[in-house]
Amino acid sequence: MEAVKTNIDExxxxxxxxxxxxxxxxYEHLEAIDIAVxxxxxxxxxxxxxxxxxxxxxxxxxxxxxDEKVQKKIIAELDxxxxxxxxxxxxxxxxxxxxxxxxxxxSKQIVNLMREGDKKVIQELLGYSxxxxxxxxxxxxxxxxxxxxIKAAMVKIKNIAPKTxxxxxxxxxxxxxxxxxxxxxRDILISNDDVILKDIADKEYISVEPETDQEEVSMLVSxxxxxxxxxxxxxxxxxxxxxxxxxxxxxxxxxTEDMYGxxxxxxxxxxxxxxxxxxxxxxxxxxxxxxxxxxxxxxIKIFESTIEQVVALSATMSxxxxxxxxxxxxxLSIMVRSIAIGxxxxxxxxxxxxxxxxxxxxxxSITGLITGIIVYFMYGNVYLGxxxxxxxxxxxxxxxxxxxxxxxxxxxxxADPALxxxxxxxxxxxxxxxxxxxGLAHLMxxxxx
Amino acid sequence: MEAVKTNIDExxxxxxxxxxxxxxxxYEHLEAIDIAVxxxxxxxxxxxxxxxxxxxxxxxxxxxxxDEKVQKKIIAELDxxxxxxxxxxxxxxxxxxxxxxxxxxxSKQIVNLMREGDKKVIQELLGYSxxxxxxxxxxxxxxxxxxxxIKAAMVKIKNIAPKTxxxxxxxxxxxxxxxxxxxxxRDILISNDDVILKDIADKEYISVEPETDQEEVSMLVSxxxxxxxxxxxxxxxxxxxxxxxxxxxxxxxxxTEDMYGxxxxxxxxxxxxxxxxxxxxxxxxxxxxxxxxxxxxxxIKIFESTIEQVVALSATMSxxxxxxxxxxxxxLSIMVRSIAIGxxxxxxxxxxxxxxxxxxxxxxSITGLITGIIVYFMYGNVYLGxxxxxxxxxxxxxxxxxxxxxxxxxxxxxADPALxxxxxxxxxxxxxxxxxxxGLAHLMxxxxx
Numbered sequence: 001m002e003a004v005k006t007n008i009d010e011x012x013x014x015x016x017x018x019x020x021x022x023x024x025x026x027y028e029h030l031e032a033i034d035i036a037v038x039x040x041x042x043x044x045x046x047x048x049x050x051x052x053x054x055x056x057x058x059x060x061x062x063x064x065x066x067d068e069k070v071q072k073k074i075i076a077e078l079d080x081x082x083x084x085x086x087x088x089x090x091x092x093x094x095x096x097x098x099x100x101x102x103x104x105x106x107s108k109q110i111v112n113l114m115r116e117g118d119k120k121v122i123q124e125l126l127g128y129s130x131x132x133x134x135x136x137x138x139x140x141x142x143x144x145x146x147x148x149x150i151k152a153a154m155v156k157i158k159n160i161a162p163k164t165x166x167x168x169x170x171x172x173x174x175x176x177x178x179x180x181x182x183x184x185x186r187d188i189l190i191s192n193d194d195v196i197l198k199d200i201a202d203k204e205y206i207s208v209e210p211e212t213d214q215e216e217v218s219m220l221v222s223x224x225x226x227x228x229x230x231x232x233x234x235x236x237x238x239x240x241x242x243x244x245x246x247x248x249x250x251x252x253x254x255x256t257e258d259m260y261g262x263x264x265x266x267x268x269x270x271x272x273x274x275x276x277x278x279x280x281x282x283x284x285x286x287x288x289x290x291x292x293x294x295x296x297x298x299x300i301k302i303f304e305s306t307i308e309q310v311v312a313l314s315a316t317m318s319x320x321x322x323x324x325x326x327x328x329x330x331x332l333s334i335m336v337r338s339i340a341i342g343x344x345x346x347x348x349x350x351x352x353x354x355x356x357x358x359x360x361x362x363x364x365s366i367t368g369l370i371t372g373i374i375v376y377f378m379y380g381n382v383y384l385g386x387x388x389x390x391x392x393x394x395x396x397x398x399x400x401x402x403x404x405x406x407x408x409x410x411x412x413x414x415a416d417p418a419l420x421x422x423x424x425x426x427x428x429x430x431x432x433x434x435x436x437x438x439g440l441a442h443l444m445x446x447x448x449x
Numbered sequence: 450m451e452a453v454k455t456n457i458d459e460x461x462x463x464x465x466x467x468x469x470x471x472x473x474x475x476y477e478h479l480e481a482i483d484i485a486v487x488x489x490x491x492x493x494x495x496x497x498x499x500x501x502x503x504x505x506x507x508x509x510x511x512x513x514x515x516d517e518k519v520q521k522k523i524i525a526e527l528d529x530x531x532x533x534x535x536x537x538x539x540x541x542x543x544x545x546x547x548x549x550x551x552x553x554x555x556s557k558q559i560v561n562l563m564r565e566g567d568k569k570v571i572q573e574l575l576g577y578s579x580x581x582x583x584x585x586x587x588x589x590x591x592x593x594x595x596x597x598x599i600k601a602a603m604v605k606i607k608n609i610a611p612k613t614x615x616x617x618x619x620x621x622x623x624x625x626x627x628x629x630x631x632x633x634x635r636d637i638l639i640s641n642d643d644v645i646l647k648d649i650a651d652k653e654y655i656s657v658e659p660e661t662d663q664e665e666v667s668m669l670v671s672x673x674x675x676x677x678x679x680x681x682x683x684x685x686x687x688x689x690x691x692x693x694x695x696x697x698x699x700x701x702x703x704x705t706e707d708m709y710g711x712x713x714x715x716x717x718x719x720x721x722x723x724x725x726x727x728x729x730x731x732x733x734x735x736x737x738x739x740x741x742x743x744x745x746x747x748x749i750k751i752f753e754s755t756i757e758q759v760v761a762l763s764a765t766m767s768x769x770x771x772x773x774x775x776x777x778x779x780x781l782s783i784m785v786r787s788i789a790i791g792x793x794x795x796x797x798x799x800x801x802x803x804x805x806x807x808x809x810x811x812x813x814s815i816t817g818l819i820t821g822i823i824v825y826f827m828y829g830n831v832y833l834g835x836x837x838x839x840x841x842x843x844x845x846x847x848x849x850x851x852x853x854x855x856x857x858x859x860x861x862x863x864a865d866p867a868l869x870x871x872x873x874x875x876x877x878x879x880x881x882x883x884x885x886x887x888g889l890a891h892l893m894x895x896x897x898x
Contacts, residue, residue, distance in 0.1 A: 031655075031673060033674075161634075161635040161638055167634060168617050185616060186610040204477075204480075206480075222697045225694045226694075244697065248670070248671045248693070248696070249671070251697065252700070256786055259782055259785075262711075263779055263781070264775065265782050270787065271792060271801060275807055275808060279808060282776070282808070283815060285775070287816060287819070294823065296767060296771070297764045297767065298764075312753070314749060314753070314763035315749035316746055317763075318879075321767075322738070322741075322745070322879070323739060326734070329712045330735075332712070333708055333712035337705055337708055343719065343720060352720065355727070359727055362728055363731065370736070430771070
């Protein structure tokens, strides 16, 4: 890794000095992704120089690997015709990615300059949402007619292979482009020359539609260990494929979204976000939380006269709500993750709720007992210990119940459970936790004084 | 998906009735993974019958797809010799997976019955930790001598291909098994018969050692969009490969671990865990949290006389700590995720801390101002509003600072930042949050009365 670092620094230096031959030489030993990453931290001048001295293929490599910001930087340095030349070296799905980040005027201009065939493909791809199978699919695959012989197929494969993303799977179609099956290149290699392609194609394949959500595609790929999945339109005609390496990006993206969602962070944010971006992304969530906190404070305020008489309540009440929050977050994480990996369908929801309520009862009893005993020794009042014991059980049951119910309800409402669950959970465990604890204390006030 | 369900039910019915021919017919239209999943919910008898009537290849398919529980159920029904026959249909890495779940006696018995060549490979693989490159690699690949001609290579490839996991990449080695480079099957297909293999091999490849952690492997695969990564020993000799579909499992597993870690849940747990398993896995975390909660309660107890005089503090203090926890969790999630995807190396840590402190100052000022004004109207005391305004700023700065520092320190100590960060963060924001707020109130007590 150290070696890479040194080479990158030298590379940037060569670009800065517009030393094309040295740059070309260093480029051979570097990975495009490393250069793309380094461009996110260098000055505009470096990118400008690079676009001037690098050939189209190199720029295409970098564009494919770069994040949106760097892509925009590079595109800003290029005129429309140069971009078209560069696109010759790129996969259709990556071209679509870049076009969809550009201002709509510019992307239209570029698409209009394309050859008719390309234009059609790109416009079709652009029509699909970025998070759908259509948005992530590519059109670089080998599709051959099922009536072809193995011999003819091999000739075609040798011709087309260099331009495709996948070679291990050959898509076998009929004259209407309907997918008959998928042939494994291994089987083609070992079959006799006169065998007909459709006879060795595997007809039991899994496919998706262009509208399928990318998360569902990634679940299928991961569940069935697929290397590639075909995208078929309503007439079962093959319109694209999705490869496993694109799926990895989807999985990473969806996971970031889930994890950030639970913490109230937008997936747009990362360590490089500017301070003003971060404020814009995080502050709304904090303000929503603030009103939740006020809700809890309002409950406490109701019992202020009780607290005034038994000040020990103020130090101990936050233990009950804190533990409720912790236990609820445990349940919530398991639920949200199970939903994300598609593990929730068909499970008996009532059974899940019963289990979490049971867990709350048992974990609440154990932690409640420990807390009750310590509180008793701290304040020398056995009733305070009993109250906190009971409140802990109640709040851990509440947290288990809501930890299951909230994601289920959000899923039912077609909302993302990862995104909004935690705020509802905290509200429930805080508001109800304070209410139960202070309510019990209020009822048993004579014994506490 | 409905169709699959019906077929599975019919399939289970056929197995139950030991109707072999109907079972075999239905099997053709099902995916092994779906059958494996259904076995986790069926009675022992179904698995027993299946092992009796299914042939070795089918059992191998199901074993490869099943989770640990189902694997154990199946293995329990088979004697050692039958298992060996079944292993003939399985990839080495999957065999190792199954062996490592068995009691050590039984796995030793089975390994000892193997042919010498297999025994050596399996024992080597078993020697590597399950979470390392060695533990997830497979030995089913095509490695050819670099001096071979394309013509000779194609003959070899046709012979070996059916037994390998990967065919698109051919590993080119020298006589000492040292990896010279990786040849793309496309290039082999289009090259002339007399070209020498090593001349078309790509010598700039990325590799890992068997000890490399699986998380690092998955980062490399995802960053460089690799379909396969070679595993080399210290002498640079090729000892295995890792394919992208195994990496997806690693990524899913690591995601679950990270997400659960932040919430204090073990990755061993899922919706199917029994209640006693769940208690065993979750209770320790709750008890650790309980002591954190007592730490916070102890701080409040110090200021009990202050609270007794100004009871409004008890309702408002939890707003400050709650908001600190929320803001800190935002920072923490971004840090933990950035560390997980390898985005943290070489970033300027000081700059990150300054940014989060700045964010805390700004977000704290805004939420503090809102809170201060509301509290002023609730209690009619401007000083209480000022105190909560100042405490909010302080606690959001604290939370930003610790949200960055805690994962960094844990990473430095080689601990998993996902696992322990949140407990330290809550401790910091709760203890310091209460201390700052109640401390300020204590200092300004005359103005509050």
